[in-house]
Amino acid sequence: MHNPTRVINRIFQFLVICCLFSGGASAQESSIFPIFVEHALGKTRIEARPERIVTIGWSGEDAVLALGLVPVGMTEYKFFPSGMFPWNETAVGDAKPILLSDAVIDFEAVAALRPDVILGIYSGVDDVSYKRLSAIAPTVVYRSGPWQADWMEQTYLTGEALGKRQEAQKLINDTIAELxxxxxxxxxxxxxxxxxxxxxxxxxxxxxxxxxxxxxxxxxxxxxxxxxxxxxxxxxxxxxxxxxxxxxxxxxxxxxxxxxxxxxxxxxxxxxxxxxxxxxxxxxxxxxxxxxxxxxxxxxxxxxxxxxxxxxxxxxxxxxxxxx
The missing domain is CATH 3.40.50.1980 (Nitrogenase molybdenum iron protein domain)
Structure with missing residues (x-):
């Protein structure tokens, strides 16, 4: 006769393997959380893989989109009819992110979006604004200084915050190679x-x-x-x-x-x-x-x-x- 316990264990192992193969990247990304991201204004703890992402400052949405996600809120650029950079319109697709003022931080509008994480890496966020944003959701800013983060810093820190560090580094390497x-x-x-x-x-x-x-x-x-x-x-x-x-x-x-x-x-x-x-x-x-x-x-x-x-x-x- 088959040992019932052994059969149940094998079924359980099979189901675990199936989950790993079907959920591959997501399971891997989720398993690294919670994570800490260090930046100039503190050390931010992010409990779980963010799904609702808000970007403030300039071009923060670019790195998020390049990593395969669409922010629920991002900066509006009034020089363009869509309010978005033209190189991002296709990646945004049918999603309808809320476009936020590029002049001042609208804390109420940010809070209304119920973000899992706020990214203000290429921005002028100061200590006071950082504390207000952090009261809404975990917030990651620059390591270099206000309005000093280059595209590499922005991409790398975005990758860290989203649990996609390796993908972010590859994007950086590929872009340098293209230049x-x-x-x-x-x-x-x-x-x-x-x-x-x-x-x-x-x-x-x-x-x-x-x-x-x-x-x-x-x-x-x-x-x-x-x-x-x-x-x-x-x-x-x-x-x-x-x-x-x-x-x-x-x-x-x-x-x-x-x-x-x-x-x-x-x-x-x-x-x-x-x-x-x-x-x-x-x-x-x-x-x-x-x-x-x-x-x-x-x-x-x-x-x-x-x-x-x-x-x-x-x-x-x-x-x-x-x-x-």
Whole structure:
């Protein structure tokens, strides 16, 4: 006769195996919880795999979507008809996330969404706001500083908070590889010097972004380099992402290529400044002005979604300008 206990044990083992195979990734992800995520404002405990996710700040939803989830609430970008970045519209699909103000944190609106976790990694969340958000749900912010997290930090911390660290690291590695492959496919850009800047009408100079800024770091991944003067400015300002360079100092920049993003009216104002237009790069047509919303946001709020969406086009613009 069969031993009833042995039969029951075998049936139980079979059912466990079936559950593991059918629930694979979900079971694995759930088993790592609770987890702790360390960041600049504390150490956040997340009890279970989050399902209702709210993102605040810039481009936080990009990393969540890239990891296969859709936030219940995310930042609204009023420059786009849908209120979303165009590179995210397909991933959002038929879901209807609530779009939150990008100007101030609406704590009541966030609480109404009943989030399991709040992600404010590329944001200006301070200690007071962090405490208010944490009273609503576990909240994860930056490790670097307010408005300083690059797309890699944002992706990695999002992966940690969602129990998808390995997937997040793969997204980072794949995106870096894509940038480097784009650079390899455009050898004329390798070792070209560039500045990436902006201008605000009425100013007596321009903002120049330094190598720590994601805009600049992405072009360095393509194989380009900053001019010696910008490298010196970075050494003198090791904690800064950008510096102000007056029109009188501008000739010291001497880049092969000038990339500028502009708010409405700013380009026209700057191009009336003789000390800017006397730059050899401008005179020769080695100049890439970014004025439309897609160009500005894809290069200012970089992510694992915006880079594959925009940079294959952007590198063509850079290569065409460098050819002059």
């Amino acid at each position: 480097r492959a784009l650079g390899t496919s455009h050898p004329a850009l390798v070792s070209k010097t560039f500045i990436f800047g902006s201008y605000f009408p009425g100013g007596n100079g321009i903002v120049v972004y330094l190598p720590k800024d994601p805009r600049v770091a992405a072009l360095v991944e393509l194989g380009m380099v900053v001019p010696p003067y910008v490298a010196d400015l970075a050494s003198q300002n090791p904690t800064e992402l950008s510096v102000f360079v007056s029109f009188e100092e501008m000739e010291k920049l001497a880049p092969d290529l000038v990339v500028m993003w502009y708010k409405p009216g700013a380009r026209e104002a700057l191009e009336k400044q003789p000390l800017f237009t006397s730059l050899d790069a401008f005179q020769s047509g080695r100049y890439v002005p970014l004025e439309d919303a897609v160009s500005i946001w894809a290069t200012s709020a970089l992510s694992v979604r915006s880079i594959p969406y925009f940079y294959p086009h952007f590198i063509g613009q850079l290569a065409d300008a460098a050819a002059h």
